[in-house]
Amino acid sequence: MRVMMAREWLARGFEVDFVLLQKRGELLEIVPQPAQVISLGVERFRKALWPLCAYLRQHRPSVLLAAMWPLTLAAILARRLSLQNMRVVVSDHNTLSKSYAGWGVLHRVALKLSMKLIYPFADTRIAVSRGVADDLSQLSGISEGRFNVIYNPAAHRNDAGNDLVSRPEDLAPNAKILLSVGTLKLQKDHALLIEAFSRMPAHLNAQLCILGEGEQRPRLEQLVREKHLEGKVLMPGFSLNPGAYYQAANVFVLSSSYEGFGNVIVEALEQGVPVVSTDCPSGPREILCDGKYGRLVPVGDADALAEAMQAALQENPDRETLKRGRGTSQWTKSPMSILMSCFRGGIAV
CATH class of the missing domain: 3.40.50.2000 (Glycogen Phosphorylase B;)
Structure with missing residues (x-):
C-alpha cells in the first residue's frame, strides 16, 4: 500500500x-x-x-x-x-x-x-x-x-481483472479453488480455515490455496497431514503478484480472529471473487457493507465457515456485479x- x-x-x-x-x-x-x-x-x-x-x-x-x-x-x-x-x-x-x-x-x-x-x-x-x-x-x-x-x-487500478493471466500451475486444473491470502500467523487463524475445509463434502472437488508465509507454517503443515489433506491444501508461500491466484479463485476466504481493515477482501472484490469472511473486529463488516457484498460468519466457528464456503462454491456469481458493488462502496473512495x-x-x- x-x-x-x-x-x-x-x-x-x-x-x-x-x-x-x-x-x-x-x-x-x-x-x-x-x-x-x-x-x-x-x-x-x-x-x-x-x-x-x-x-x-x-x-x-x-x-x-x-x-x-x-x-x-x-x-x-x-x-x-x-x-x-x-x-x-x-x-x-x-x-x-x-x-x-x-x-x-x-x-x-x-x-x-x-x-x-x-x-x-x-x-x-x-x-x-x-x-x-x-x-x-x-x-x-x-x-x-x-x-x-x-x-x-484499493489494491489495483479500476480496470483490475481485465487482463487475464494463466492459471497458476500448482492449482489442480479442474478443481474449485478456495483462496486465502495473508501472513501465516495466529491472527489469521488459518488452522480454523483448514479445519473448516476438512468438513466440506469431497464431491465438491475443492482445493484450498493459502497464499502467504510466516511462523505458523510448520503447525499448519502438520494439521494438513493430520487431516489427510495433502494435495487438497496448498501453501505456495509469498507472492509479489497474487493476481493470477485471485483470477483462478472461485471463492475468497478470510478466517481471521481480528483485523484492522482487511485489504485482501478488497483485492478479491476487485477481481469479482465472492467473499466469505469471519465477522471479526473490525474491517470485514465495513468492507462488505454488513454482508451485502459477501458472507459473514462468527469468529472461530468451523462449522459455520464450512457451510458458508460450501454455499458460496455452489452459487454461480456475477463477477461484474461484485466489481460494481465494490466501486459504489464508501470505503473505495x-x-x-x-x-x-x-x-x-x-x-x-
Missing part, C-alpha cells in the same frame, strides 16, 4: 523517502524511482528514535507519515527532539487491544498511557476503519472524532484527497 501511494505522490511532484529500520524485504525491488530508501541501521523499534532524529535533521521532510504503534510514538517524539518543523501523521492498521491482548497488564498500561500522553501531539491521527478508530479512542481516552477514518486504498491536505513538499514514510 505504501509503495502504491508513493507512486501517486511522485506523480504529483512530491519527493518520497522510505525510512526503514533495515533496508531489506521483498518489496524493495518495486519501490518506484526516484524515491529513496533509507536505513536507520537498527534491528528493533526501541532503538529507532535517535537515528530517526538524525534523519529528520539531515533531510528535513515536510511531512513524516508513520504507521503502527510504537513507531507512531517514535515519529511524534522524533519531531520534538529533532527541533524540526514538519507535520506528523500517524496511522494505525489494527485493533491494538486485540493485537496485544496476551502481552500482560504492564504492557497494556504502557500502551494506553503512551497513546494518551503522546498521540495528541500528532497533527493527524488516522485509523483504517471505524472499528479501529473506536478501539484507539477507548485505549487512549482521545475522542473518536479526533481520529480520521481513511480506508486503505480515494484517500488521497484527505492525505494531500497534510502533505506539502517531501514525504517520509
